Amino acid sequence: MYITITKQHSGLNYKGSVGDFVEYLEKENEDKDLEVEEYFFDQYNDRVSPEQVIKGIDENTARLPKKAPKFYSLVISPSPRELKHIGNNPEKLRIYTRELMKDYAASFYRDKRVTVDDIKYYAKLEHTRTFKGTDLQIVENQPYATKIQELKKEIRHIEAGKTKGNLNVLRTKMQKLEAEAPHQQHGKRIVQGMKKDGMQSHIHIIVSRTDASNKLSLSPGSQYKKSETPLNGVKVKRGFNRDEFFKAAEKTFDKTFRFQRNFVESYKAKKMLLNNPKMFFSLLSGLPTSQKQVALSLLHKAGVNVPNIPTNTVQLAFKTFMKLKKGVENAVRSGSIGI
Numbered sequence: 001m002y003i004t005i006t007k008q009h010s011g012l013n014y015k016g017s018v019g020d021f022v023e024y025l026e027k028e029n030e031d032k033d034l035e036v037e038e039y040f041f042d043q044y045n046d047r048v049s050p051e052q053v054i055k056g057i058d059e060n061t062a063r064l065p066k067k068a069p070k071f072y073s074l075v076i077s078p079s080p081r082e083l084k085h086i087g088n089n090p091e092k093l094r095i096y097t098r099e100l101m102k103d104y105a106a107s108f109y110r111d112k113r114v115t116v117d118d119i120k121y122y123a124k125l126e127h128t129r130t131f132k133g134t135d136l137q138i139v140e141n142q143p144y145a146t147k148i149q150e151l152k153k154e155i156r157h158i159e160a161g162k163t164k165g166n167l168n169v170l171r172t173k174m175q176k177l178e179a180e181a182p183h184q185q186h187g188k189r190i191v192q193g194m195k196k197d198g199m200q201s202h203i204h205i206i207v208s209r210t211d212a213s214n215k216l217s218l219s220p221g222s223q224y225k226k227s228e229t230p231l232n233g234v235k236v237k238r239g240f241n242r243d244e245f246f247k248a249a250e251k252t253f254d255k256t257f258r259f260q261r262n263f264v265e266s267y268k269a270k271k272m273l274l275n276n277p278k279m280f281f282s283l284l285s286g287l288p289t290s291q292k293q294v295a296l297s298l299l300h301k302a303g304v305n306v307p308n309i310p311t312n313t314v315q316l317a318f319k320t321f322m323k324l325k326k327g328v329e330n331a332v333r334s335g336s337i338g339i
Contacts, residue, residue, distance in 0.1 A: 103248035
């Protein structure tokens with residue numbers, strides 16, 4: 001499971017409508033028949049029109065400062081293994097979203113308990129993804145892409161009569177580079193913007209910064225961590241516990257769908273990789289054989305080659321260790337493995 005939380009972006013100007021974002025999320029419905037379109041939904045309604053979403057978010061901004069974000073965007077990206085476990089079922093993803101938003105509400109630290117009915121949100125399923133510049137496949141294919149672009153430029157110059165050269169030789173070199181690029185899909189070099197193969201379903205959630213009553217500000221921003229702030233001489237609870245939310249989101253998926261999560265898929269492992277990477281690889285090496293095989297398979301599919309993990313972390317050479325750590329981090333960022 002890979003989850004991101006981002007605030008409304010428009011430079012320093014947050015006066016704009018959510019309309020542009022809603023229009024962006026409608027892109028997958030283009031050229032689709034009505035019966036197969038994906039609709040926005042909320043906690044209790046399966047079909048919410050784009051117009052209702054825009055109205056619901058844009059009119060729910062009372063008491064917000066001019067430069068404060070009016071809404072936040074959550075992207076919930078189940079891993080391929082998680083999607084396979086639930087059969088890539090849209091209805092199960094909607095069920096999970098509604099349970100997840102209960103966890104979201106419970107992660108706010110307030111004097112009065114926040115429930116899902118206090119949250120104004122709208123969600124949308126998407127079933128395709130494209131490769132981004134930060135994806136491991138794009139990063140590792142980049143040296144080949146650069147050389148191919150140089151050859152294309154040279155070919156254009158020859159065709160325009162600016163320079164002389166053998167076009168056939170250059171085109172043969174280009175074809176060889178295309179074939180040698182380490183990451184291919186259906187026999188073609190993976191490039192930025194190409195649609196990803198396999199199950200790619202994910203969930204976009206638009207959450208109003210203001211609660212459903214349009215009175216209370218509820219920000220999941222990282223700068224608003226769990227704390228108690230003096231207000232008129234009285235300590236007031238405030239903040240959002242992201243750590244608690246990410247843990248709960250994972251636990252909810254596992255409990256709802258009886259998913260047996262491997263160590264490298266866990267939020268605990270992700271934190272450990274960032275804060276204590278040697279411990280991460282030490283625990284990975286100490287897994288029972290069957291679990292370790294699954295873990296190594298998941299890492300391999302994500303593009304991280306771990307042929308042999310030393311049982312003693314002291315044996316892990318610094319250069320090898322950093323290469324492994326960077327590979328896992330790239331896989332995490334690209335959502336290739338669900339941690």
